Amino acid sequence: MTVPTLDIVDLKTHFFTRDGVAKAVDGVSLHVMPGEILGIVGESGSGKTVTGFSIMGLVDPPGRIVSGSIKFKGEELVGAPPERWRQIRGHRIAMVFQDPMMTLNPVLKVGTQITEAILAHEKVDGGEARRRARESLVAVGIPSPDERLEAYPHQLSGGMRQRVAIAIALVNKPDLIIADEPTTALDVTIQGQILAEVQALAKRTGTALVWITHDLGVVAGLSDRIAVMYGGRVVEQGPTDDVLERPYHQYTVGLLGSLPTRNKRGERLVQIPGMAPSLLKLPVGCAFQARCPRADIACAVEPPVVRPTPSREHRCAHPHVPVMRAAE
Amino acid sequence: MTDTAAPPHDLVTAVQPTTAKDKAETPFRRFVSEFLEDRVAVGALILLLAIVTLAIIAPWITPQNPYDLAQVDIMDSRRPPGTTSMEGYTFILGSDGAGRDLYSAIIYGLRISLSVGVLSGLIALAIGASVGLIAAYVGGRTETIIMRIVDLQLSLPSILVALILVAMLGKGVDKIILALVIVQWAYYARTVRGSALVERRKEYVEAATCLGLSHSRIVFRHILPNCMAPLIVVGTVQTAHAIALEATLSFLGVGLPQTEPSLGVLISNGFQYMLSGRYWISFFPGVALLLTIVAINLVGDRLRDVLNPRLKR
Amino acid sequence: MLAFILRRVLQSVVVVAAMVVIVFFGVNVVGDPVWLYVSPEMNQQQIEEVRRALGLDLPIWQQFAVFVANAFTGDLGTSFIHGQPAMRLILERMPATLELAFVAMLFSILLGLPLGLYAGLYPHRASSKAIMAGSILGFSLPTFWVGLLLIMIFAVMLGWLPSTGRGPTTTILGIETSLHTAQGWSHIFLPALNLALLKISLVIRLTRAGVREAIMQDYVKFARAKGLSEKRVIFVHVLRNILIPVVTVLGLEFGSLVAFSVVTETIFAWPGMGKLLLDSIIRVDRPVIVAYVIIVVVLFVVINLVVDILYSILDPRVRLQHKEA
Numbered sequence: 001m002t003v004p005t006l007d008i009v010d011l012k013t014h015f016f017t018r019d020g021v022a023k024a025v026d027g028v029s030l031h032v033m034p035g036e037i038l039g040i041v042g043e044s045g046s047g048k049t050v051t052g053f054s055i056m057g058l059v060d061p062p063g064r065i066v067s068g069s070i071k072f073k074g075e076e077l078v079g080a081p082p083e084r085w086r087q088i089r090g091h092r093i094a095m096v097f098q099d100p101m102m103t104l105n106p107v108l109k110v111g112t113q114i115t116e117a118i119l120a121h122e123k124v125d126g127g128e129a130r131r132r133a134r135e136s137l138v139a140v141g142i143p144s145p146d147e148r149l150e151a152y153p154h155q156l157s158g159g160m161r162q163r164v165a166i167a168i169a170l171v172n173k174p175d176l177i178i179a180d181e182p183t184t185a186l187d188v189t190i191q192g193q194i195l196a197e198v199q200a201l202a203k204r205t206g207t208a209l210v211w212i213t214h215d216l217g218v219v220a221g222l223s224d225r226i227a228v229m230y231g232g233r234v235v236e237q238g239p240t241d242d243v244l245e246r247p248y249h250q251y252t253v254g255l256l257g258s259l260p261t262r263n264k265r266g267e268r269l270v271q272i273p274g275m276a277p278s279l280l281k282l283p284v285g286c287a288f289q290a291r292c293p294r295a296d297i298a299c300a301v302e303p304p305v306v307r308p309t310p311s312r313e314h315r316c317a318h319p320h321v322p323v324m325r326a327a328e
Numbered sequence: 329m330t331d332t333a334a335p336p337h338d339l340v341t342a343v344q345p346t347t348a349k350d351k352a353e354t355p356f357r358r359f360v361s362e363f364l365e366d367r368v369a370v371g372a373l374i375l376l377l378a379i380v381t382l383a384i385i386a387p388w389i390t391p392q393n394p395y396d397l398a399q400v401d402i403m404d405s406r407r408p409p410g411t412t413s414m415e416g417y418t419f420i421l422g423s424d425g426a427g428r429d430l431y432s433a434i435i436y437g438l439r440i441s442l443s444v445g446v447l448s449g450l451i452a453l454a455i456g457a458s459v460g461l462i463a464a465y466v467g468g469r470t471e472t473i474i475m476r477i478v479d480l481q482l483s484l485p486s487i488l489v490a491l492i493l494v495a496m497l498g499k500g501v502d503k504i505i506l507a508l509v510i511v512q513w514a515y516y517a518r519t520v521r522g523s524a525l526v527e528r529r530k531e532y533v534e535a536a537t538c539l540g541l542s543h544s545r546i547v548f549r550h551i552l553p554n555c556m557a558p559l560i561v562v563g564t565v566q567t568a569h570a571i572a573l574e575a576t577l578s579f580l581g582v583g584l585p586q587t588e589p590s591l592g593v594l595i596s597n598g599f600q601y602m603l604s605g606r607y608w609i610s611f612f613p614g615v616a617l618l619l620t621i622v623a624i625n626l627v628g629d630r631l632r633d634v635l636n637p638r639l640k641r
Numbered sequence: 642m643l644a645f646i647l648r649r650v651l652q653s654v655v656v657v658a659a660m661v662v663i664v665f666f667g668v669n670v671v672g673d674p675v676w677l678y679v680s681p682e683m684n685q686q687q688i689e690e691v692r693r694a695l696g697l698d699l700p701i702w703q704q705f706a707v708f709v710a711n712a713f714t715g716d717l718g719t720s721f722i723h724g725q726p727a728m729r730l731i732l733e734r735m736p737a738t739l740e741l742a743f744v745a746m747l748f749s750i751l752l753g754l755p756l757g758l759y760a761g762l763y764p765h766r767a768s769s770k771a772i773m774a775g776s777i778l779g780f781s782l783p784t785f786w787v788g789l790l791l792i793m794i795f796a797v798m799l800g801w802l803p804s805t806g807r808g809p810t811t812t813i814l815g816i817e818t819s820l821h822t823a824q825g826w827s828h829i830f831l832p833a834l835n836l837a838l839l840k841i842s843l844v845i846r847l848t849r850a851g852v853r854e855a856i857m858q859d860y861v862k863f864a865r866a867k868g869l870s871e872k873r874v875i876f877v878h879v880l881r882n883i884l885i886p887v888v889t890v891l892g893l894e895f896g897s898l899v900a901f902s903v904v905t906e907t908i909f910a911w912p913g914m915g916k917l918l919l920d921s922i923i924r925v926d927r928p929v930i931v932a933y934v935i936i937v938v939v940l941f942v943v944i945n946l947v948v949d950i951l952y953s954i955l956d957p958r959v960r961l962q963h964k965e966a
Binding site for chain 2: 777782784797896
């Protein structure tokens with residue numbers, strides 16, 4: 001049996017603030033196989049970004065990983081020494097952030113920011129590093145790479161900057177890339193391009209990819225598997241097509257229903273009533289209770305993970321029966 | 329990892345704290361209780377009040393009025409701390425070159441340093457705030473001209489401006505106060521103009537104009553009170569600055585005359601004795617000056633922390 | 642870029658002109674300067690002769706016109722007291738003052754930057770809070786008193802360092818300096834430290850604020866995500882970003898160091914132009930006062946200009962904006 005590239009079991013990352021404990025990630029289990037694309041979908045406050053940071057070991061105080069296991073190619077990362085985390089970051093696991101203008105340092109040249117990612121992990125000379133940096137730009141489809149290496153971030157367009165960020169992520173040929181809403185800040189046409197390129201790239205290099213987004217439409221065409229997050233927990237998980245056709249959890253149903261593309265002309269857009277709960281004051285039991293039309297007394301107890309089929313899982317006391325589609 | 333405290337973006341939007349104690353306090357009470365949270369600032373405030381009190385009750389707590397020549401004996405000069413004078417009382421902090429008790433001289437000197445500093449500060453505040461308000465309210469060419477002058481003056485270091493003014497005006501208490509006022513007014517003008525500009529755009533000014541209130545009423549009764557917070561902060565810091573500036577000028581010999589011996593004058597007088605080891609004549613007045621300035625600055629610093637973020641809330 | 646520079650130069654010229662007018666009229670209007678040249682025994686006729694010889698009988702406007710005309714030839718008047726051209730007197734002493742201000746600036750950076758960096762990276766530690774409290778002390782302490790204290794401790798009590806004067810000088814690259822000998826350094830150390838105290842607090846506060854802001858930025862997190870060592874993250878990514886504003890503020894503050902050197906030069910008998918100014922004020926040597934102000938204002942304006950230009954070169958965002966403009 002192949003070792004999963006990433007295997008997270010019951011991860012809990014909490015933030016200990018002056019106003020209380022925010023349970024950003026509260027018992028999340030995920031896995032990604034080599035070459036696989038996993039989409040993590042959730043709204044603001046669902047804990048998806050913190051999950052990404054936890055995998056990278058970039059959770060800043062007052063937050064920290066409280067319990068659980070994160071295994072990268074079989075190696076346990078939780079509790080590993082900081083130097084081990086540093087070796088892995090940018091080298092075996094890379095991350096792409098949402099807003100490239102903010103993530104690239106405005107006072108350093110693009111070339112410097114790529115070569116330093118190489119030099120931090122391998123002892124090569126400057127010329128070799130520069131050559132590799134140039135190659136990485138070519139690989140993500142940036143024209144005139146030599147000019148771009150000498151440029152500063154603000155001289156590039158948004159789409160180009162994000163490609164640079166992706167190039168930086170790829171330059172050391174990592175086994176896993178975590179992309180946190182990388183196309184949200186870009187306009188739709190560029191978004192489409194980048195999605196297609198990333199997908200091709202991942203398949204070609206065999207890199208596993210975790211794509212975090214709030215937009216179900218984005219992962220629908222991109223990922224092999226989807227995990228839906230809500231209130232710091234994974235409420236639904238499985239192969240993409242399967243989840244989209246046969247959702248179990250009411251939240252997933254709601255997400256699907258509210259997609260504008262699914263809407264028939266003239267019909268009112270469906271919205272999920274209510275608001276996401278504050279992570280400081282999560283309700284006892286299922287986090288989605290307050291907004292769920294199917295909730296009852298049974299939901300006051302935290303629903304355990306249920307596996308109706310070997311590849312599917314959900315956390316719902318009243319799941320939708322599989323065969324039926326989401327009905328209003 | 330360094331000590332940062334920034335939860336990631338999606339966490340920030342989800343966290344909505346509601347503390348029940350936010351309500352039911354007057355702004356003033358909240359200001360006072362927040363201010364008092366910092367022990368150091370409270371200590372500084374107490375020290376400051378003590379200093380001011382000492383200066384006020386000077387005649388009652390000093391064994392000698394150092395400026396009454398009948399009480400001063402030249403035979404007592406340059407005595408180290410702890411010696412007994414010809415009159416029988418002890419020179420707690422020693423005596424200076426003319427036989428004056430240093431402790432008494434310092435307390436009396438505090439009076440002068442504080443009054444010159446505070447007086448010039450208040451006058452500068454009145455003038456500067458008025459100019460700043462007018463500039464912000466009237467706007468247009470007037471504002472531009474005024475602010476250019478302010479910027480010009482503020483681009484020069486205050487000591488240079490002070491020295492030039494002293495060169496032009498000559499010696500004398502009134503001239504020094506005038507010089508200090510001219511040095512300081514620009515800081516007040518700039519501060520007030522800044523906040524008045526913000527206030528001017530707010531709706532209550534529009535409402536007052538619609539009601540037909542006179543301009544001066546709008547400016548002084550409506551806009552000014554809302555500019556108080558930064559004004560108070562600048563006021564404390566500038567007062568400390570003024571006291572220090574006067575002391576510096578007096579020390580250099582171009583400040584207050586010998587007849588109005590502020591702490592700066594005392595230190596200046598003691599300078600010549602430093603190299604022969606009679607350090608106390610300059611040292612103790614310097615400590616008194618230092619304590620005063622530090623106390624004011626600490627209080628001002630705390631005021632800034634307490635007042636500013638609240639403006640933005 | 643050129644347009645930007647030209648505009649700034651023009652502004653600077655206006656500022657200098659305004660200052661010259663203000664100071665000239667201010668200084669020459671009060672009192673009658675002829676009394677500095679005449680002894681009390683002279684009769685009225687002799688006094689008038691002296692007055693005419695010095696050109697002091699002309700209306701003030703004419704005196705100003707003469708002054709400006711002379712100024713363009715480099716003659717800013719002759720000192721009443723010293724009998725020499727004011728310009729020469731000041732320029733002779735300027736290197737000493739600039740040297741002092743420069744070393745003071747160096748001290749404040751060498752001491753302030755690391756302290757501010759530390760306080761910014763570890764703001765909750767007791768030592769950081771102590772540093773911040775200390776910085777308040779730094780700008781509260783009156784410079785002249787600290788100078789006295791330094792003399793008292795290091796020169797009188799411990800006898801380690803001299804309390805007055807400047808070390809032997811030599812000319813390197815056309816600049817007169819005393820920094821080439823250990824003796825020179827021993828003389829400059831205390832006064833420069835004294836002067837630096839003013840600015841150390843500023844540097845500490847600026848650096849700390851800059852660090853606190855920079856650390857919050859996404860690019861720091863991204864740098865860590867690349868697996869860069871913490872040392873590189875701080876010293877390359879964070880420091881580069883804060884150095885720009887810190888250096889520009891310091892550059893502007895250099896002028897105030899030159900101004901404040903009046904105090905330090907007096908205490909430590911450092912032969913600079915500040916001491917000259919003070920003596921001139923006390924003895925009402927007007928030409929020197931006016932000449933000093935003009936030269937210092939020009940100095941300021943030049944410094945501001947240089948710093949502005951430097952800033953636009955250092956910050957790539959600003960530099961390219963100007964190029965495209």
